Amino acid sequence: MPATLDLDPDQLLSTTRAVRKRLxxxxxxxxxxxxxxxxxxxxAPTGSNAQGWHFVVVSDAGKRAALASLYEKAWSGYAAMPQSAANVHxxxxxxxxxxxxxMASAEYLAHHLAKVPVHVIPCVAGRVEAIPAVIAQASTYGSILPxxxxxMLAARARGLGTCWTTLHLMHEQEAAEVLGIPFDEVTQxxxxxxxxxxGTEFKPGPRKPLDGMLHLEGW
Ligand SMILES: Cc1cc2nc3c(=O)[nH]c(=O)nc-3n(C[C@H](O)[C@H](O)[C@H](O)COP(=O)(O)O)c2cc1C
Structure with a gap:
């Protein structure tokens, strides 16, 4: 068995943070x-037990630099977007x-991504935008995101930090070219x-209370 941190399941679930400045x-x-x-x-679960998941693991410095440059290009337009962390709430x-x-933490990551030793790009078989039915879209994303x-939880248990990011997907096709991913058949x-x-100590993140978000017996 590998060495893991002394965290019970609730501690693991409540302290797996978006780690950027502490990488x-x-x-x-x-x-x-x-x-x-x-x-x-x-x-993890997958719809119909399809197991159409792929994880591309990148440690090569040149490829990381290429991905980081796509990420930084995406970051430059992000702050002004209505969905950006600066504008929600x-x-x-x-x-x-x-x-x-x-925002400060995300900006740090945008400028340091090339130096992060490993980039992991999870992918799923199929092109999600080509799927017409909501059930099939939900099943496709639902078969990779868990x-x-x-x-990320397994990484945290082993003293590794991670951060979910999606910004490079603004340039997904270029990233596919960098990594040789068959873009027409696979979605990153x-x-x-x-x-x-x-350090390995992390606290639970600030979250909205359940009131207004938890709907008992109906909306
Ligand atoms: C779908 C999704 C997309 C995200 N995209 C990015 C991203 O592109 N860059 C980034 O720095 N963080 C990204 N995040 C991380 C969020 O900012 C982070 O989960 C949130 O601020 C909560 O952080 P905390 O758990 O440390 O409190 C993303 C998270 C999710 C779930």
Whole structure:
């Protein structure tokens, strides 16, 4: 068994954060450790047990630099978008400080991604935008995203930090060319930077209360 941190299941679930500034950019990550996390990720559910998941693991410095440059290009337009962390929760002043922290942390990652020792790009078979029915769209994303989160939990348990990112998907086709991914047959769903964390203590994140979000017996 690999060495894992002393975290019970609730601690693992409540302290797996979006790690950006606390990624240790100077410490290499062993491929064996990444493989272990992916093996655990493959225990996630998939629709019809299709198991159409693929994880592209990139440690090559030139490829990481190419992905980081696509990511930084996407970042440059992100702050002004209505969906950006700077603009969501605009109606809730209690979230302002948190969102400022998210933006500062995200900006740091955008400028340091090339130095993160491993990039993991989870993919799923098929082109999601070509799927007409909502059930099939939900089933396709639902057949890869749980595995991605399992990967991130397994990484946290091993002292690795990760951050769910999607910005590079603005330039998905160019990223597919960098990595030789068959773009017409496979959809990339995220880019997960992976590094050892600086320190292993993380706290639960600030979240909205259940009131207004939890609907008992109906909306
Ligand atoms: C679908 C999705 C897309 C995301 N895209 C990005 C991204 O492109 N870049 C980034 O830095 N963080 C991204 N995040 C991370 C979120 O900012 C983060 O999960 C959120 O701020 C909560 O962080 P916390 O768990 O540390 O509190 C994304 C998260 C999700 C679930």
């Amino acid at each position: 240790d950019l100077s410490r290499p990550v062993s491929m064996d450790l990444v493989r272990e996390c992916i093996e655990l990720a493959f225990q 605009g109606d809730d002043p209690t979230m302002a400080q948190t969102q400022e922290r998210v 595995a991605v989160w399992s990967f 769903v995220a880019l997960i930077p992976v590094a050892h964390t600086i």
